[in-house]
Amino acid sequence: MSYGYTGKILHVNLTTSEITVEEPEEQFYRTYMGGSAMGMHYVLKETPAGVEPLSPDNVLALCTGVVTGTPISGQSRLSSVAKSPLTGCIGDAQGGGYFPAEMKFSGFDAVIIKGKSPKPVYLWMHHGEAELRDAGHLWGMTTGDAEDKLKEELEDKRIEVLQIGPAGENLVRFAALISMSNRANGRTGMGAVMGSKNLKAVVVRGKQKPTIANPEKFKELQKLGKTNLEPTGMDDFGKYGTPDVTSPQNKSGGLPTYNFNSGTFEKHEEINGKTLYDSHLRGHERDEQNRFGRDTCFSCSIKCKRVSQIDEGPYKTEAKYGGPEYETLATFGSYCGISNMDAIIHANALCNMYGMDTISCGATISWAMECWAEGKLTSEDTGGIELKYGSAEAMVKMTEMIAKREGFGKILAEGSQKASEIIGRGTEDYLITSKGQEAPAHMPQVKRSLSVIYAANPFGADHESSEHDPAYKAYPERMEQIGLTNPQEKLALNEEMMRFAMVT
Ligand code: SF4
Structure with missing residues (x-):
C-alpha cells in the first residue's frame, strides 16, 4: 500500500449490521487522496438521488487525510461528508483533536456508514477490527458523560470517541460531531445525520502508524516546524488562539455585530483573545494559563486550543468542554450584542456538551434577536423569554432550549432559514444565510x-x-x-x- 495509508476502507450498514472492508487499488488513493474528496466520492456514488438527509439512505463518510497520523503539526484532521439536513445540499464538516490520528491507527483510512440501526449503537474500531455494540445506556447522555462511560466499559483511557450529544439525537439541524468533548466537526448538521441513524458514537483505538516514504526528510520538516514557530508568528497564534483575530477583525470593519447590521462592536475588547487569555483561561488566577489553559491536537506544537473553567455562578463550566474559538466569541458575542465572556464560554460549553455547531447556533439566535428588535417576534412566540440584543441570559437559555428542542427552541433547532419559513411575518428579511447555512464571522463587504x-x-x-x-x-x-x-x-x-x- 502507498505510504501514509492503511489501505482499508470500512463499510457499515446499520440496517443489516453488515460490516465489510474494502481494499482499494493504489490508483483510487491517487485519485481521491482523502478527506473531503474521498468522502464526496462515496456520498455521490452511494447516495440515491433525491434522498431525504435524515433518512436511512443518506450516506455518512468519515475520512482521514493523506498525512493524518504522521507526527507533524496540523495534520490530525477528519472530514465528515453527507447530504446536509440544514442545506439540503452536500454537507461537509472538518474537525481535529486526537480522534483522526487514532482512527488511522485503528487500521482504517475511512468509514462509510449507511442505513439505520433499529436501536442505539456505537461502532468500535480497534486494531484492524470493527464491531457494533449496544449504546442504549449512552443515549441521552452529554458528550462528557458518554465519553467517561465508554472509557470505563472498554477499560482503556486512550480510546478516542467521535459522538453525537443529545442535540444530534434530537435531530437539531445544525447538530455537530464532537470528539474529546470539545472538538467539533461543526458545520452542516452532520450530528443530525448520525443521530438519524441511531449511531451514538464511533470509538477508535490502535497502533498501526502510517509509513513515511522518506523518514530523514520528514524529520527535517518536523524540526523546521518547531524552529519556525516564532518567526512565522505561530507562537503568538498558539498563545492567543483564533480569538486573537477578534480586535483586528473589528478594526477592519469585519466583525459581524447585531446580526451583521454592523462590522464593528463597541465592546470588542471585552471578548477578544487577550481578555480571554488574561482573565478567563484555566489557571489565569495564578498566571499559569499558558500551562493549564491551552490544549492541542495530535502531535501539534502550536497548541492553539482554549481551555476555560468557571467554578461558580450562573455560568459554571467544566474545563473538559474546552473554550471558545474566534467564530464562537463572535456568534454568541458581537452577533448578539453580548460582551459577557462568562456567558459566551458557557454557551460554547453547552454546544460541546449537547453537540451543536456554535456558528449556526449563535447566528440563529442573533437572527431571532433582530426579529425581536423589529417586532416580528414577541414573548408569545418565545414563551416569555425576552430575546433582546445584549441579553446574555436569554442567549444561554435559548442555546439549551435548542439542544433539547424545548419551547421556542424547537423552532430555532430547524436553523434560521427553516425557522423563518415556519414563523413567516417577514422574518426572512433578516436572514444571513447561503443555501440555508448561517454565515460565519467575517463581513463579506471586507473580504x-x-x-x-x-x-x-x-x-x-x-x-x-x-x-x-x-x-x-x-x-x-x-x-x-x-x-x-x-x-x-x-x-x-x-x-x-x-x-x-x-x-x-
Ligand atoms: S492545536 Fe491548533 S494549530 Fe494545532 S492542529 Fe489543533 S487546531 Fe490546528
Whole structure:
C-alpha cells in the first residue's frame, strides 16, 4: 500500500449490521487522496438521488487525510461528508483533536456508514477490527458523560470517541460531531445525520502508524516546524488562539455585530483573545494559563486550543468542554450584542456538551434577536423569554432550549432559514444565510472574494473553503509557491481575486 495509508476502507450498514472492508487499488488513493474528496466520492456514488438527509439512505463518510497520523503539526484532521439536513445540499464538516490520528491507527483510512440501526449503537474500531455494540445506556447522555462511560466499559483511557450529544439525537439541524468533548466537526448538521441513524458514537483505538516514504526528510520538516514557530508568528497564534483575530477583525470593519447590521462592536475588547487569555483561561488566577489553559491536537506544537473553567455562578463550566474559538466569541458575542465572556464560554460549553455547531447556533439566535428588535417576534412566540440584543441570559437559555428542542427552541433547532419559513411575518428579511447555512464571522463587504465563496460554495456560507483576502498580500512567499504573484488592492473583487479564491 502507498505510504501514509492503511489501505482499508470500512463499510457499515446499520440496517443489516453488515460490516465489510474494502481494499482499494493504489490508483483510487491517487485519485481521491482523502478527506473531503474521498468522502464526496462515496456520498455521490452511494447516495440515491433525491434522498431525504435524515433518512436511512443518506450516506455518512468519515475520512482521514493523506498525512493524518504522521507526527507533524496540523495534520490530525477528519472530514465528515453527507447530504446536509440544514442545506439540503452536500454537507461537509472538518474537525481535529486526537480522534483522526487514532482512527488511522485503528487500521482504517475511512468509514462509510449507511442505513439505520433499529436501536442505539456505537461502532468500535480497534486494531484492524470493527464491531457494533449496544449504546442504549449512552443515549441521552452529554458528550462528557458518554465519553467517561465508554472509557470505563472498554477499560482503556486512550480510546478516542467521535459522538453525537443529545442535540444530534434530537435531530437539531445544525447538530455537530464532537470528539474529546470539545472538538467539533461543526458545520452542516452532520450530528443530525448520525443521530438519524441511531449511531451514538464511533470509538477508535490502535497502533498501526502510517509509513513515511522518506523518514530523514520528514524529520527535517518536523524540526523546521518547531524552529519556525516564532518567526512565522505561530507562537503568538498558539498563545492567543483564533480569538486573537477578534480586535483586528473589528478594526477592519469585519466583525459581524447585531446580526451583521454592523462590522464593528463597541465592546470588542471585552471578548477578544487577550481578555480571554488574561482573565478567563484555566489557571489565569495564578498566571499559569499558558500551562493549564491551552490544549492541542495530535502531535501539534502550536497548541492553539482554549481551555476555560468557571467554578461558580450562573455560568459554571467544566474545563473538559474546552473554550471558545474566534467564530464562537463572535456568534454568541458581537452577533448578539453580548460582551459577557462568562456567558459566551458557557454557551460554547453547552454546544460541546449537547453537540451543536456554535456558528449556526449563535447566528440563529442573533437572527431571532433582530426579529425581536423589529417586532416580528414577541414573548408569545418565545414563551416569555425576552430575546433582546445584549441579553446574555436569554442567549444561554435559548442555546439549551435548542439542544433539547424545548419551547421556542424547537423552532430555532430547524436553523434560521427553516425557522423563518415556519414563523413567516417577514422574518426572512433578516436572514444571513447561503443555501440555508448561517454565515460565519467575517463581513463579506471586507473580504470580498470570500463573499463569493459564501454564495457559491456547494455547502453554503463557509470560512474554511478558501484563504481569506488579506492573506494574498500578507504571505507573498507562500502565495508565490502556488502561482499567486499578483496581490490586489484592499477590497478588490476582480478576476485575480477570484483566481486567488479558487487556487487556495
Ligand atoms: S492545536 Fe491548533 S494549530 Fe494545532 S492542529 Fe489543533 S487546531 Fe490546528
